[in-house]
Amino acid sequence: SERTEDVNVDDLDTAATLLPTGKTSLAHQFVEGEFSEGYDPTVENTYSKIVTLGKDEFHLHLVDTAGQDEYSILPYSFIIGVHGYVLVYSVTSLHSFQVIESLYQKLHEGHGKTRVPVVLVGNKADLSPEREVQAVEGKKLAESWGATFMESSARENQLTQGIFTKVIQEIARVENSYGQERRCHLM
Numbered sequence: 001s002e003r004t005e006d007v008n009v010d011d012l013d014t015a016a017t018l019l020p021t022g023k024t025s026l027a028h029q030f031v032e033g034e035f036s037e038g039y040d041p042t043v044e045n046t047y048s049k050i051v052t053l054g055k056d057e058f059h060l061h062l063v064d065t066a067g068q069d070e071y072s073i074l075p076y077s078f079i080i081g082v083h084g085y086v087l088v089y090s091v092t093s094l095h096s097f098q099v100i101e102s103l104y105q106k107l108h109e110g111h112g113k114t115r116v117p118v119v120l121v122g123n124k125a126d127l128s129p130e131r132e133v134q135a136v137e138g139k140k141l142a143e144s145w146g147a148t149f150m151e152s153s154a155r156e157n158q159l160t161q162g163i164f165t166k167v168i169q170e171i172a173r174v175e176n177s178y179g180q181e182r183r184c185h186l187m
């Protein structure tokens with residue numbers, strides 16, 4: 001079967017106030033298979049990639065967002081037609097972790113508090129000496145949402161591929177369970 005999925009890769013930093021979390025690097029590693037040093041603040045960027053999982057082919061539209069912080073009002077476009085989220089903080093920035101918490105609340109409310117497929121990512125795990133957020137904290141937060149947690153490094157292709165595979169699996173799982181629920185109502 002063929003499906004179209006929209007996924008937001010969300011960091012939640014304004015370039016001026018927060019450490020960039022590496023979401024552009026993750027998207028680039030996922031789509032192009034490489035890591036490039038250097039930093040350009042993202043305005044908004046979209047990527048497309050076809051991902052095959054088992055027998056299913058997913059047409060992924062990836063939106064790399066910019067300029068969110070805990071005070072931003074969530075744009076409508078972050079909710080409507082979006083099937084899943086990769087929420088990225090940097091393990092070297094406690095602030096980025098706190099921003100992610102408030103962003104999740106807004107997304108969850110925006111989706112009418114229904115179950116939203118989310119993968120929470122603690123990026124820059126290769127910079128361990130500068131760590132401000134422990135893996136166990138990320139894991140606990142993700143568990144409280146019923147979401148998946150991963151640490152990653154945009155330098156590593158396999159870790160990065162794993163994030164996007166996971167979010168697609170989560171989207172498929174959540175949609176299937178809603179599908180079953182609807183069938184139940186019909187009965």
Ligand SMILES: Nc1nc2c(ncn2[C@@H]2O[C@H](COP(=O)(O)OP(=O)(O)OP(=O)(O)O)[C@@H](O)[C@H]2O)c(=O)[nH]1
Pocket residue numbers: 011013014015020021022023024025026036037038039040041042043065066067123124125126127152153154155
């Ligand atoms: N060591 C290390 N550096 C990383 C990693 N991911 C990103 N970086 C670096 O961190 C900087 C910012 O990365 P970006 O991918 O541009 O971050 P961003 O979250 O997209 O930033 P905005 O565009 O401001 O939203 C760049 O210099 C990257 O090379 C990582 O996993 N490990």
